[in-house]
Amino acid sequence: MTARIIDGKTIAADLRGKITDAVHRLRRDRGIVPGLAVVLVGGNAASEVYVRNKSKAVAEAGMHPLDLHLPDSVSAAELLQQIARLNADPAVNGILVQLPLPAHIDARKVIATVDPAKDVDGFHPLNVGRLASGLPGLVPCTPMGCVMLAQAVHPVLAGLEAVVIGRSNIVGKPVAQLLLAENATVTIAHSKTQDLPSVCRRADLLIAAIGRPEMVRGDWIKPGATVIDVGINRIPREGGKSRIVGDVAYAEAAKVAGAITPVPGGVGPMTIACLLLNTLRAACAQNGLPVPVS
């Protein structure tokens, strides 16, 4: 069997097109331009690239990007003050604080300071609780993208046996909650799980969010299963260069799976598209309008 490739780039581009159209209508009919503030603290090179890409995507969707770059030395009090200012600014509909933060700043406190209505990362405890309780709220972007990719193969996820490897607050736990909300039967595996290959072989839908290059092997996969690879791992290549691989051994897995996301070009593009969707959703909710893209 050769797996169908789930083309995250195309699915994300389609979603971004719908969001751009909706933003255009919002501006034309209501004079509203959704604004996203991205807060970056310090000079982490990878974070700078992420932030640049996010701001570019925001502008391409016709939204208003607002980058706030603070020095490594910024105090926790000053950062919290800046977030309070963004919370109060009606032109800012979404606030994203790029993680990781410098060690002297408590990320949990920062996340809890963001207005839950503007929490486009979906990390605020109130939004986490809403997701766990099945209430509407802002949902983390990468997990939302994973579920959309799974739905590209299985429009109905109800009854599927889903295994999520990883239990982080950013990916593993929220993706499991979303799958549960779709009535999948969900197992969350982690570093203490016994006989992980056997657990994975049960899965009709396998989501790998581990951060270990190519850990999931071909013989861990049930023939015909759908595999969503969240991992982004940079590994060295000959000549001092490097390349990006996922958490799944792609070449092996693609011979067994029914469908699989590539890395890069799978989950990554969906994360940005879902960030735009959350910003649009937040702007509509703050203006008492229905969400124009579902």
Ligand code: NAP
């Ligand atoms: P994380 O916070 O480090 O969590 C990793 C999870 O994997 C933990 O729950 C850990 O278990 C589990 N794990 C680690 N080693 C394991 C093993 N040997 N067997 C079973 N489980 C194991 O990572 P994350 O933030 O969730 O990110 C996961 C991956 O997704 C990373 O590669 C990251 O770069 C990528 N990512 C991609 C995107 C995107 O947009 N595509 C977004 C976010 C993250 P314990 O809890 O027991 O330690």
